[in-house]
Amino acid sequence: MTAHADRLLLGPGPSNPYPEAVEALGRPVLGHLDPDYLALMAEISDRLRAVFGTANELTLPVSGTGSAGMEACLASLLQTGETAIIGVNGYFGERLCEVASRGGAQVVRVEAPWGTALDPADLLAAQRANPGARLLAVVAAETSTGVRNDVAPLAALADTDTLLLVDAVTALGGTELRVDDWKIDACYSASQKCLGAPPGLAPVTLSPRAVEVLRARTESVRSFYLDLGLLHEYYVGASHRYHHTASSTMAYSLHAGLGRLLDEGRDAVWARHASVGGKLQDALAKRGFGLIADSANRLPQLTATTLPEGLDEAPPRRALLQRYGIEVGGGLGEFAGRAWRIGLMGHAANERSVLALLGAVDELLG
Amino acid sequence: MTAHADRLLLGPGPSNPYPEAVEALGRPVLGHLDPDYLALMAEISDRLRAVFGTANELTLPVSGTGSAGMEACLASLLQTGETAIIGVNGYFGERLCEVASRGGAQVVRVEAPWGTALDPADLLAAQRANPGARLLAVVAAETSTGVRNDVAPLAALADTDTLLLVDAVTALGGTELRVDDWKIDACYSASQKCLGAPPGLAPVTLSPRAVEVLRARTESVRSFYLDLGLLHEYYVGASHRYHHTASSTMAYSLHAGLGRLLDEGRDAVWARHASVGGKLQDALAKRGFGLIADSANRLPQLTATTLPEGLDEAPPRRALLQRYGIEVGGGLGEFAGRAWRIGLMGHAANERSVLALLGAVDELLG
Numbered sequence: 030m031t032a033h034a035d036r037l038l039l040g041p042g043p044s045n046p047y048p049e050a051v052e053a054l055g056r057p058v059l060g061h062l063d064p065d066y067l068a069l070m071a072e073i074s075d076r077l078r079a080v081f082g083t084a085n086e087l088t089l090p091v092s093g094t095g096s097a098g099m100e101a102c103l104a105s106l107l108q109t110g111e112t113a114i115i116g117v118n119g120y121f122g123e124r125l126c127e128v129a130s131r132g133g134a135q136v137v138r139v140e141a142p143w144g145t146a147l148d149p150a151d152l153l154a155a156q157r158a159n160p161g162a163r164l165l166a167v168v169a170a171e172t173s174t175g176v177r178n179d180v181a182p183l184a185a186l187a188d189t190d191t192l193l194l195v196d197a198v199t200a201l202g203g204t205e206l207r208v209d210d211w212k213i214d215a216c217y218s219a220s221q222k223c224l225g226a227p228p229g230l231a232p233v234t235l236s237p238r239a240v241e242v243l244r245a246r247t248e249s250v251r252s253f254y255l256d257l258g259l260l261h262e263y264y265v266g267a268s269h270r271y272h273h274t275a276s277s278t279m280a281y282s283l284h285a286g287l288g289r290l291l292d293e294g295r296d297a298v299w300a301r302h303a304s305v306g307g308k309l310q311d312a313l314a315k316r317g318f319g320l321i322a323d324s325a326n327r328l329p330q331l332t333a334t335t336l337p338e339g340l341d342e343a344p345p346r347r348a349l350l351q352r353y354g355i356e357v358g359g360g361l362g363e364f365a366g367r368a369w370r371i372g373l374m375g376h377a378a379n380e381r382s383v384l385a386l387l388g389a390v391d392e393l394l395g
Numbered sequence: 396m397t398a399h400a401d402r403l404l405l406g407p408g409p410s411n412p413y414p415e416a417v418e419a420l421g422r423p424v425l426g427h428l429d430p431d432y433l434a435l436m437a438e439i440s441d442r443l444r445a446v447f448g449t450a451n452e453l454t455l456p457v458s459g460t461g462s463a464g465m466e467a468c469l470a471s472l473l474q475t476g477e478t479a480i481i482g483v484n485g486y487f488g489e490r491l492c493e494v495a496s497r498g499g500a501q502v503v504r505v506e507a508p509w510g511t512a513l514d515p516a517d518l519l520a521a522q523r524a525n526p527g528a529r530l531l532a533v534v535a536a537e538t539s540t541g542v543r544n545d546v547a548p549l550a551a552l553a554d555t556d557t558l559l560l561v562d563a564v565t566a567l568g569g570t571e572l573r574v575d576d577w578k579i580d581a582c583y584s585a586s587q588k589c590l591g592a593p594p595g596l597a598p599v600t601l602s603p604r605a606v607e608v609l610r611a612r613t614e615s616v617r618s619f620y621l622d623l624g625l626l627h628e629y630y631v632g633a634s635h636r637y638h639h640t641a642s643s644t645m646a647y648s649l650h651a652g653l654g655r656l657l658d659e660g661r662d663a664v665w666a667r668h669a670s671v672g673g674k675l676q677d678a679l680a681k682r683g684f685g686l687i688a689d690s691a692n693r694l695p696q697l698t699a700t701t702l703p704e705g706l707d708e709a710p711p712r713r714a715l716l717q718r719y720g721i722e723v724g725g726g727l728g729e730f731a732g733r734a735w736r737i738g739l740m741g742h743a744a745n746e747r748s749v750l751a752l753l754g755a756v757d758e759l760l761g
Contacts, residue, residue, distance in 0.1 A: 033423060034423065034429070035423040036425060036429065038424060043424050043427070043643075045424060051421055054421060055417055055418075057399060057411075058404060058409050058411060058593055058594075060402065060404060060406050060724075061594070062724075063400070063402065063716070063722065064716075065400045092459055092460055092463075092594075092595070093458055093459050093463065093620060094620075094639045094640045094641070094642070096619065096620050096638075097458075097459065097620045097639075100618065100619055100620045104618075124619070128620075130615075131615045131619055132617060227424050227642055227644035228424075228458075228643075229595055229642040229645055249496075250497065251498060252497070252617075253466055253490070253493060253497055254460075254462050254494075254621070255620070271727075273459075273460045273462040274409060274585065274587060274594045275460070275594065276409075276587075276595040277409075277594075278420065278594070279595055350430075356426045358426075358428075361637075
């Protein structure tokens with residue numbers, strides 16, 4: 030290994046963790062059935078409930094990344110041949126389709142062009158056309174395009190037999206998300222974006238209605254590792270039945286990141302992301318960058334932007350990393366080769382990040 | 396949170412990580428597509444090859460615990476309805492059956508009583524009776540009983556169409572394991588036992604023959620997260636196609652743990668585990684503890700032991716933790732309530748651990 034690289038992480042995630050979350054990584058390791066570890070997990074669940082805005086009992090971190098959280102929800106709630114209605118307007122909507130299909134579900138796609146928001150009316154209409162659908166899934170903050178999809182109107186699904194599943198990987202802790210108020214039945218996120226911890230854990234929460242669906246399954250969850258019923262028994266059940274060797278190292282760090290977030294306050298954190306993201310977006314527009322999402326549906330924590338005058342995105346992105354140690358992401362899918370994705374998330378969502386990036390951009394492109 | 400607990404971890408894992416592995420956790424986080432991160436992953440793969448004893452190109456850490464490694468191998472190599480022959484003489488053999496069954500495979504069990512070793516002749520006979528079996532799986536070091544299962548004779552499977560899959564979760568870095576010499580086609584382990592890092596990563600290696608099986612699948616791997624083909628493209632493929640947000644935090648730590656192991660040397664590490672485990676086992680026998688595995692098949696790194704005079708195992712185990720901060724594990728399955736499982740693994744495999752534990756046992760039971 031050469032000397033350690035030190036990055037300002039302004040890509041689509043991971044972001045730079047809060048100092049408290051880094052410090053917590055060094056704490057002595059606890060066994061996965063140690064009473065102190067189980068108490069730590071209970072506190073993490075409480076903190077996650079506060080951040081998700083939920084009273085759901087089944088609220089826990091899956092031992093994997095956000096994609097593991099996605100697969101845990103889909104695998105635990107869908108049985109072979111059941112229908113999943115999925116909103117697709119970017120890479121992570123596509124991934125939801127792929128994971129659901131691999132798991133044996135029938136997928137009904139509801140699409141919008143990349144860079145625009147899904148119309149909740151289209152999603153609700155698809156549910157009326159498929160009233161037996163087990164769930165309807167949407168990505169709240171589409172990390173591939175910087176688009177915010179409107180989730181609140183989908184609360185109407187609570188009056189149907191279809192569960193509402195929301196991908197909050199980039200949304201949670203960055204922009205408004207209210208699991209109980211919006212009647213979300215299943216929601217997953219990731220530790221390394223707006224929650225301000227390193228990658229490795231995927232917070233998940235299930236409503237009582239979703240837990241009923243899980244309990245009423247006639248087919249085993251195909252995945253043992255990602256079976257939310259088994260995870261629930263381990264973390265929350267009275268017997269704490271052994272399931273896997275959960276990592277106190279990652280748990281301590283997530284606990285610390287959530288603590289920092291909640292000390293600041295959920296509304297204040299949302300406001301900080303909005304303010305800092307807005308500042309970046311205004312400055313980019315002035316420099317001739319194109320903002321892919323329109324202003325009504327634009328995320329502050331993740332900005333997808335085309336470069337001025339059709340510049341090839343890769344060389345200046347490499348220079349940002351090599352010369353200044355600043356990471357931004359390249360475009361995905363339809364925007365590959367012609368866009369950047371700039372994250373301002375968690376601890377990195379501050380004015381210093383914006384100024385450092387703009388200064389570097391001005392030196393490279395100015 | 397109360398003050399941080401500080402444990403001597405002598406249970407079935409996690410063990411106390413090497414100081415170098417703890418220190419590495421605090422390094423600046425790198426993005427999952429950062430060239431420095433990909434170079435780190437390449438070094439980790441090299442180190443894993445040295446520890447596994449293999450030249451396999453597909454050698455990488457799965458972003459999950461040992462159970463994720465198990466499921467990644469089974470899900471990636473088995474298609475619906477294919478046959479898996481599984482050796483069962485403890486809890487983790489049972490888990491192999493459960494994971495394979497959930498995935499849609501037909502399981503052929505080859506059993507031995509808990510606490511005894513599987514007979515390789517029985518396993519090979521089962522393969523002759525099921526020559527179309529896709530794979531035969533065995534746990535090299537059965538963490539539930541402290542029994543070593545003999546893997547080397549199973550190299551004969553290389554002359555058949557059946558792959559040899561070995562669970563090395565507790566074995567790797569603790570006792571002899573030679574992937575290429577023993578013609579193992581798929582092998583998985585975990586970061587938190589004899590490799591001396593915290594939990595969170597599951598090293599996996601596949602032989603070229605296993606990679607061929609993976610490539611020749613006609614059915615998608617049901618799991619996206621644990622699809623070893625996609626992980627291979629991400630970590631090893633020229634394009635490093637994005638799959639998930641792998642954690643540089645955990646990777647740095649595993650890299651450091653493996654470095655420490657390889658600096659000591661694989662043979663020396665095996666000898667250290669043998670020496671320290673033997674010392675513990677001799678001392679336990681003198682105190683009237685019963686060693687569950689017979690001496691020919693007894694692991695040094697994990698000792699399953701009944702207590703003297705039929706003592707209830709739970710109260711002294713709790714006292715070890717509460718009074719001395721020493722963790723040992725309780726019995727699993729057939730040994731629940733009447734055995735301890737004592738790990739001496741990785742950094743914790745030293746004489747000081749043995750003396751501290753024996754001193755505490757003498758105070759509590761003497």
